[in-house]
Amino acid sequence: MTFINYAAREINCKIVYYGPGLCGKTTNLQWIYDKTNPQAKGKLISLATETDRTLFFDFLPLDLGTVRGFKTRFHLYTVPGQVFYDASRKLILKGVDGVVFVADSQEARMEANIESLQNLEKNLREQGYELKTVPYVLQFNKRDLPTALPADQMYGQLNFKGEPTFEAVAMNGTGVFDTLKAVAKLVLTELKKK
Amino acid sequence: MYEEEYQQIKDILHRLQVDSNSKIVFLVDKNGQQIAVEGDMRGVDATSLASLTAGNVAATDGLAKLIGEKEFSILFHEGERDNIHISLVAQRVILVVIFDEKSSLGLVRLRVKKASQELERTFEQLLRKAEADRGSMANRFDSPFAEITDEDIDSLFSE
Ligand SMILES: Nc1nc2c(ncn2[C@@H]2O[C@H](COP(=O)(O)OP(=O)(O)OP(=O)(O)O)[C@@H](O)[C@H]2O)c(=O)[nH]1
Ligand SMILES: [Mg+2]
Numbered sequence: 001m002t003f004i005n006y007a008a009r010e011i012n013c014k015i016v017y018y019g020p021g022l023c024g025k026t027t028n029l030q031w032i033y034d035k036t037n038p039q040a041k042g043k044l045i046s047l048a049t050e051t052d053r054t055l056f057f058d059f060l061p062l063d064l065g066t067v068r069g070f071k072t073r074f075h076l077y078t079v080p081g082q083v084f085y086d087a088s089r090k091l092i093l094k095g096v097d098g099v100v101f102v103a104d105s106q107e108a109r110m111e112a113n114i115e116s117l118q119n120l121e122k123n124l125r126e127q128g129y130e131l132k133t134v135p136y137v138l139q140f141n142k143r144d145l146p147t148a149l150p151a152d153q154m155y156g157q158l159n160f161k162g163e164p165t166f167e168a169v170a171m172n173g174t175g176v177f178d179t180l181k182a183v184a185k186l187v188l189t190e191l192k193k194k
Numbered sequence: 195m196y197e198e199e200y201q202q203i204k205d206i207l208h209r210l211q212v213d214s215n216s217k218i219v220f221l222v223d224k225n226g227q228q229i230a231v232e233g234d235m236r237g238v239d240a241t242s243l244a245s246l247t248a249g250n251v252a253a254t255d256g257l258a259k260l261i262g263e264k265e266f267s268i269l270f271h272e273g274e275r276d277n278i279h280i281s282l283v284a285q286r287v288i289l290v291v292i293f294d295e296k297s298s299l300g301l302v303r304l305r306v307k308k309a310s311q312e313l314e315r316t317f318e319q320l321l322r323k324a325e326a327d328r329g330s331m332a333n334r335f336d337s338p339f340a341e342i343t344d345e346d347i348d349s350l351f352s353e
Contacts, residue, residue: 014225061245075227091253181351184351
């Protein structure tokens with residue numbers, strides 16, 4: 001639920017990075033955090049296990065500037081990808097305005113991608129959203145790995161509704177901002193309709 | 195949110211902060227969006243506070259459902275110096291009070307109860323207004339985003 005505070009002339013949108021364990025969601029946020037100038041960002045909060053797996057969520061607030069006199073602020077979250085953290089994933093989807101699905105390009109992770117995508121669809125529905133209508137962007141991450149599947153094959157299996165799709169290497173930032181920009185654009189365009 | 199109610203909310207929070215002798219009073223929605231704050235926020239990261247509070251409440255809500263409770267309406271964390279009191283208002287907004295030894299849990303509880311009732315009334319009023327506006331075709335109060343352009347959006351990413 002986008003929160004527009006007319007009194008403070010502020011608009012807040014929530015974007016959630018979804019995807020299977022170890023696909024690179026946290027790495028996306030870390031890159032954004034590292035490359036954004038200090039005035040535009042808040043703290044990056046990571047609630048993680050000792051082995052750096054996301055336990056509850058990562059959170060990064062970003063100020064993108066003003067649109068029509070309103071300060072636009074994006075709250076970026078990642079979910080924990082590991083299957084058994086499903087209860088936490090549901091909580092984080094509450095009030096979501098836009099979703100990025102980060103898929104792992106490695107052939108061995110294709111099944112995990114599909115399972116996670118189905119899980120996203122189901123959990124969104126439980127919160128009263130449909131993947132069909134929610135602002136949504138797809139990212140193929142880890143394109144640098146030799147075991148990466150061809151992008152068009154991944155597109156065939158994972159693209160849900162013709163959503164914008166980006167190839168990425170989150171570790172070195174390739175595609176990270178393109179992905180963020182695309183989802184932000186979809187979210188703001190959605191506001192226009194309301 | 196409307197100017198009038200926003201001011202009312204600020205007033206209620208301010209009174210709560212003074213009457214309970216606390217350091218910070220903070221209102222957040224369940225999604226972690228900050229609504230209003232009163233008190234000395236120097237050295238406190240408000241956005242992180244809002245997000246973690248919402249995460250905390252969401253997790254606790256999940257726990258409650260798991261054991262068949264509707265919700266736990268109050269959370270209290272005690273620190274060496276500062277304490278944090280978290281409660282739900284009208285089941286949708288989170289009220290956070292941070293206080294030290296100048297106050298006490300009993301006092302905070304008492305004042306929070308009173309402020310919650312006032313906040314509930316304000317939120318009801320807000321909801322009614324929002325509904326009425328929707329009914330009377332709110333286009334007089336056009337969304338500033340109706341004419342957002344691609345250039346507007348692109349310019350956000352220009353640096
Ligand atoms: N080769 C390669 N490795 C990557 C890339 N992106 C992330 N990684 C690595 O993949 C591992 C997992 O990345 P994370 O960002 O922690 O994965 P996650 O999706 O947040 O995982 P969970 O928190 O468990 O859901 C880390 O060791 C990263 O360095 C990439 O583009 N290429
Ligand atoms: Mg992670």
